[in-house]
Amino acid sequence: MPLTFERLSPALGARVHGMDLREPLDAASHTALHQGLLEHKVLFLRDQLLTPRQQRDVAAHFGDLHIHPIYPKHPEQPEILVLDTELNDLRDNALWHTDVTFIQTPPLGSLLSARQVPAYGGDTLWASNSAAYAALSAPLRGLLDGLSAWHDLSKSFPLERFGQTPEGLQRFNAARAANPPVRHPVVRVHPETGVKGLFVSAGFTTRIVELEEAESEALLQLLFAHAARPEFQVRWQWQAGDLAFWDNRITQHYACDDYRPQRRVMHRATILGDRPRGPGEQG
Ligand SMILES: O=C(O)CCC(=O)C(=O)O
Numbered sequence: 001m002p003l004t005f006e007r008l009s010p011a012l013g014a015r016v017h018g019m020d021l022r023e024p025l026d027a028a029s030h031t032a033l034h035q036g037l038l039e040h041k042v043l044f045l046r047d048q049l050l051t052p053r054q055q056r057d058v059a060a061h062f063g064d065l066h067i068h069p070i071y072p073k074h075p076e077q078p079e080i081l082v083l084d085t086e087l088n089d090l091r092d093n094a095l096w097h098t099d100v101t102f103i104q105t106p107p108l109g110s111l112l113s114a115r116q117v118p119a120y121g122g123d124t125l126w127a128s129n130s131a132a133y134a135a136l137s138a139p140l141r142g143l144l145d146g147l148s149a150w151h152d153l154s155k156s157f158p159l160e161r162f163g164q165t166p167e168g169l170q171r172f173n174a175a176r177a178a179n180p181p182v183r184h185p186v187v188r189v190h191p192e193t194g195v196k197g198l199f200v201s202a203g204f205t206t207r208i209v210e211l212e213e214a215e216s217e218a219l220l221q222l223l224f225a226h227a228a229r230p231e232f233q234v235r236w237q238w239q240a241g242d243l244a245f246w247d248n249r250i251t252q253h254y255a256c257d258d259y260r261p262q263r264r265v266m267h268r269a270t271i272l273g274d275r276p277r278g279p280g281e282q283g
């Protein structure tokens with residue numbers, strides 16, 4: 001079957017046909033996947049029940065992998081993060097966020113593999129941050145281009161859910177100590193395409209540095225609501241064996257919390273990226 005990308009919505013998202021990631025990734029497939037990712041921002045592949053090792057190996061073609069400071073890791077493969085409703089309360093992912101923006105070099109992207117899915121519910125939504133940016137008025141874009149914001153891990157990992165056991169609390173405190181808030185541009189220039197996108201999200205962004213507190217709060221609320229408009233989204237209904245690969249530099253996502261108490265298990269490999277650059281900065 002030839003390799004094709006089937007577009008799923010106007011803003012972003014495509015289904016990939018004709019690729020089997022259980023086979024070693026050759027140079028042509030790697031290039032096609034990379035180009036597809038830049039063009040569509042999130043790719044979906046069905047019937048790819050990869051082993052944790054295979055998933056890690058595919059992800060490692062795209063960069064160094066991140067090991068999450070809080071979420072559990074796969075026992076055989078520490079680069080694979082395990083999102084299992086029987087291990088963790090995962091409702092905190094039902095919030096629009098770009099992954100791991102609380103570090104200096106946030107992920108380039110992630111590969112998320114569905115292992116066990118509920119009979120219904122548990123969809124994930126992605127939104128294009130470049131579509132959101134482009135839909136703002138020119139004066140507001142001009143203001144945002146010169147701003148920066150703080151991103152803080154503790155905004156998405158509340159102590160009530162991640163610090164309740166002694167081990168959990170120890171991990172939580174170590175994660176906070178190792179990850180003090182970081183500052184990123186409010187508008188990021190995509191390092192490969194040069195396209196501008198919003199780079200704030202409800203998950204981790206706490207404060208716009210250059211503004212007064214009340215101004216920052218009001219503007220962030222406006223941007224969070226704007227970025228979550230359905231026009232900028234694609235929604236994926238999972239089957240076990242599905243794999244999603246998203247460009248985390250120009251998207252945010254939301255894991256729908258509508259399926260409990262059914263079990264849901266996902267494996268994620270997270271590829272580190274570069275330091276986000278704003279419109280005024282040189283490469
Ligand atoms: O469980 C999901 O569908 C997505 C969770 C999430 O936010 C992530 O894997 O980054």
Ligand SMILES: [Fe+2]
Pocket residue numbers: 093097098099253
């Ligand atoms: Fe996420």
